Amino acid sequence: MDPFTDGAQWRTSSYTQQQNCVEVADSPGRSAVRDTKHRMQATLHFPSAEWRAFLEEVKRDQL
Structure with missing residues (x-):
């Protein structure tokens, strides 16, 4: 369990046409990223x- 991402408001890009993208959740000072196809796996925090x-x-x- 991750206290940051539990209950987080995840969003996808407005460019996403399918579920082949990433989702992002923000909190003060931090952002988390996860794969939309594997939501229960690890998230990256920045x-x-x-x-x-x-x-x-x-x-x-x-890039």
């Missing part, structure tokens, strides 16, 4: 600032 920086790089097509 400081929110790092997650935002990653998303900005993806949006600029830098």
Whole structure:
């Protein structure tokens, strides 16, 4: 059990057309990511600032 993700409000990208994506949950200072096909498996946790920086790089097509 993960106290951060228990009861978390997960969301998928607005670009997701199928269940072949990741889901993200946010809390103050932290973001968690999980696979939509394997929701009960491990989640990845990142400081929110790092997650935002990653998303900005993806949006600029830098990764």
